Amino acid sequence: MVKPQVERQNTPSMEDYLEAIAMLRGEDKVARVSQISQKLKVKMPSVTSALRKLSEKELVLHQKYGYVELTTEGDKMAKDIIRRHKALSRFFTEILDIERETAEEDACKIEHVISPLGLERIIKFIEFVEACPQGEVNLPKRYKHYLEPGELPEDCLGKGLRERK
Amino acid sequence: MVKPQVERQNTPSMEDYLEAIAMLRGEDKVARVSQISQKLKVKMPSVTSALRKLSEKELVLHQKYGYVELTTEGDKMAKDIIRRHKALSRFFTEILDIERETAEEDACKIEHVISPLGLERIIKFIEFVEACPQGEVNLPKRYKHYLEPGELPEDCLGKGLRERK
DNA sequence: AGCATTTGTTAGTTACGCCTAACAATGTTA
């Protein structure tokens, strides 16, 4: 992998752990090693060692054989990761019309590497598209029409690509 | 990092090397270890060891102290990576209005992790937006207007988000 | 309470991908 020019404070892996813990704390009540292991499809020893690192960074609280809590700092980070994830996932499903599962997978990977600006612009873009349908039929629907029957909408004033049937 | 459910044939790092070699072969005439090293901001020994791996996989031809060639297979892969890169880079610059450098960085990272479907949909989306301006002012310009003065275009029929000044 | 199952930990291994230091080949030029 190419060396990041600005050292990331947390690796994608660590972010996945934080995210998983936060999500479990939402769904169930407590996060346990076994749960995290299942959610991330990783064996338990991997979780134990990740938790040790996150503890050292004061992002989680975890004592042996106990359950896992996020510190204030860890929770803040987790919330941000989830925010990124949700934005990307919405973009893929709502704008690009990709089915949930693939959208989730892509979001899961991209959330760790996209720049803050890239993310903000995607959020703004969703906002914009939803706020501004531009005609009776909104952009996602029009785009879907382009994907599906493969035709441009009639009220489309564009030149170029007209010949593509 | 989360274990990929389907084992990727090449790692992001290997893809970066293939991409760099193909790009050098375009720009200059021959790809040398030093050039690859510079382009990827990695020391030369890292390049040597990467080339060994790529040679084993029959993706590059490289004999000691010689320059580097792509095999037919390697070239095919490289071309696909570059295709992904270009699509993403266009999306970030032309649709999301992100400056070249950040767009390139994001493209560089995302190209390795996005799903084939995600990529195709982004390509289609660019196509669609360019083919279908929807009004005198095309979508990117309208979006930019939303970003810049922070206002929705006048001809926007949307509800919601109206109150955001 | 006692034993079994589940859950979690430690220890040790592997692979990747970068690094530095040292050495070797190549190329340049006096």
Place this chain on the structure above:
DNA sequence: TAACATTGTTAGGCGTAACTAACAAATGCT
């Protein structure tokens, strides 16, 4: 062509992050 600079390689090390095997604690059941 001999000396020097550049380029490339090997060897060895480090951090991350996964894994298995073996052991230990906690839980659950009778």
